Amino acid sequence: MTTALVLGGGLAGVAAAQTLGAAGVTTTLVDRADYHQFQPLLYQVATSQLPAEDVARPLRTIFASAPGVEVLVQDVVAASFADRSLTLDDGRTLTADHLVVAAGGSPNFFGIPGAAEHTFPLYSVADAERLRRHHRALVTEAAGAPVEPGALDIVVVGGGPTGVEVSGALAELFTALRKAGRLPDEGRVHLVDRGPAVLGPFSERAQQYAHRKLTDDGVLLRLGTGVDAVHPDHVELSDGTHLPTRTVIWAGGEKGPAVLAAAGAPTGRGGRLDVRADLSVDGFPGVWAVGDVANVPSGPGEGVPTLPQLGSVAQQSGRWAAENILRTTRGEGTEPFRYKDKGIMAMIGRNAAVAEVGRHRHEVDGPVAFAAWLGVHAMLLSGVHSRTDAFLSWAWDYFDRDHAATVESHDSPRRIAWGDATDDVPHIDLEPPRV
Ligand SMILES: Cc1cc2nc3c(=O)[nH]c(=O)nc-3n(C[C@H](O)[C@H](O)[C@H](O)COP(=O)(O)OP(=O)(O)OC[C@H]3O[C@@H](n4cnc5c(N)ncnc54)[C@H](O)[C@@H]3O)c2cc1C
CATH class of the missing domain: 3.50.50.60 (FAD/NAD(P)-binding domain)
Structure with missing residues (x-):
């Protein structure tokens, strides 16, 4: 056998x-981990739009009806x-x-001093939950007493899809918190990248769309600029600027x-x-x-x-x-991998996305791209969940209404109605190894 x-x-x-x-x-x-984690929804966890449990499906549940597969944690x-x-x-x-x-x-810090020690990578639900709790603590602290300049600022390192998507989600969270009177004016999101444009692998049109959307949402883009060092309370940029911050998100590459x-x-x-x-x-x-x-x-x-x-x-x-x-x-020869290309896409906010789909890389943006994003990701989720309809219904509600501020204040994100048994929960350890 x-x-x-x-x-x-x-x-x-x-x-x-x-x-x-x-x-x-x-x-x-x-x-x-005793669960499978769905990375494309980590931003929603980090920005309080989804509870961590909703993007972490216990492996024992996935393989419950597969007697030939043993799961070892x-x-x-x-x-x-x-x-x-x-x-x-x-x-x-x-x-x-x-x-x-x-x-x-695993995150690639390229040997940048302080990056491994003082940044928040975003690879796992534990990373996302750690970031959410850290930011929430800062916002709570700011509600009680004045905080030092930059304490509420977030610096995102890397303008690829991960950096752009997390910046977009954070900008929406900041707007929602401000509207609810829970975030002072000075909290800002900075996106830093050495390259001349965000979303390097995408077309110029998609790059411009993302640039405009992020800027309109209040993200401060610092392009053509690298990060030279990260400290607990500031980052050093290659143009000599010192940006005060207590939150640096690492989206600068993986290995x-x-x-x-x-x-x-x-x-x-x-x-x-x-x-x-x-x-x-x-x-x-x-x-x-x-x-x-x-x-x-x-x-x-x-x-x-x-x-x-x-x-x-x-x-x-x-x-x-x-x-x-x-x-x-079966004694047959192997076949070379043939990839069915689903295109490339990035979701920049609740109603904004860019997508290049099909063999000819047809470019779409806005709600049509958001719908394409949903379709592709529902298909990915169908490998681990039987209820992709529950995901789609959550997603359309997310698209329509901003729950971020309510969620932040009540600590109760709107759940995806997966319909899992109540004791079927993942064990999320907030300090797993980073590599
Ligand atoms: C924040 C973020 C957002 C993303 N968004 C999108 C998106 O919108 N669309 C898209 O298509 N792709 C997206 N991606 C990329 C996509 O998620 C990945 O390409 C994909 O999930 C990789 O799957 P994988 O199975 O190769 O690795 P992983 O999902 O990383 O799984 C690796 C598993 O190996 C386990 N493991 C590793 N080392 C050990 C060890 N030593 N011992 C035991 N277990 C170990 C880990 O715990 C983990 O469960 C995103 C990635 C990130 C990080």
């Missing part, structure tokens, strides 16, 4: 384990590709016929996770694993890498560009690697 180990319960790992389990492969999925402290093994933090070492590495990414370091295969661009067109790791039979942890080629052949770190790439590559494992067990 064929056995498989899957490291990571994100979109890639879940898709791989579901496909393997359904085909009768004895599969063990290991994740340090453990930190993997070492991996060895040569013998397809994972060593867990309880000292056990597991091996299998196939090892699917789906361990995601492969630390567990790859001694696994045996050299890492490629971004500290990620280079994979062959069929998603296997060269030189290590039975080892596959999928999702954010991998540099996934966009097609067969040498030197082709790699695909971006996106939910649909993760989900599709996870499923594809599993299908290739099944092909090998």
Whole structure:
């Protein structure tokens, strides 16, 4: 009987384990968290639009009707590709016929002094919840007594999709809090990027749309400027400015996770694993890498560009690697990964988004792009939830009405009506390892 180990319960790992389990492969999925986390909705958690539990689905629930899949909640402290093994933090070492590495990414601080210690990365629900609580404490403090200049300002580092989306969500939260008389005038969101425009991978039209929307919402864009150092109470910018702040959000880049370091295969661009067109790791039979942890080629052949770190790439590559494992067990050859491109998109606020969809990268913005965003993300969620209608209904309400200020004051975000059993809750530890 064929056995498989899957490291990571994100979109890639879940898709791989579901496909393997359904085909009768004895599969063990290991994740340090007891839940799958849906990263595209982390901003909504950080800005009080959704409770953390709504974007963290217990892995045991996802695999409840998959008897062939065992879920282990453990930190993997070492991996060895040569013998397809994972060593867990309880000292056990597991091996299998196939090892699917789906361990995601980790923040890349590029050695900037103070960045690892004093910034808030946004990779997990724990990160998002930590940021929400930190900001809420600052706002509460400001309501009781005057605070020093910049104490309520937030500096977002990185103007890619993550930085733009979180800045847009924060700008809306700030506006809502101000309208409710809960935030003094001086609280500002600054978005800093070394490049000349936000949303680097998008078209010029999308970049201009995002620039205009952010500026209209009060975000202060500092383009062509880098961050040289981060301190507990200010950041140093490359133009010599010192921006006072107690909240720096790191959206400045990601790299492969630390567990790859001694696994045996050299890492490629971004500290990620280079994979062959069929998603296997060269030189290590039975080892596959999928999702954010991998540099996934966009097609067969040498030197082709790699695909971006996106939910649909993760989900599709996870499923594809599993299908290739099944092909090998049937004695067939593997197939090169064929990505069904869903386009690229970014949601800048409740009614504002940009999207480039279809083979010809048709550009849309505003409510049409918001609808495209919803469709693509509902599809991603359908891999872990049976009630995507509940997500869509929450999303349209979010689109229509701003609940942020009410939510902040009552600590009761509007829930997505997933219909899960009440005891079916994830255990969210606010201090998980960052790498
Ligand atoms: C803030 C944010 C917003 C995003 N927004 C979008 C969006 O709108 N649309 C989109 O398509 N994409 C978006 N993305 C990208 C998308 O979320 C990722 O590409 C995708 O989720 C990656 O899935 P994955 O399974 O490869 O990795 P992950 O989802 O990161 O899963 C990796 C899993 O591995 C586990 N793990 C790692 N190391 C260990 C270890 N040593 N031991 C045990 N467990 C371990 C982790 O706990 C985690 O559960 C966003 C990403 C972020 C960070």
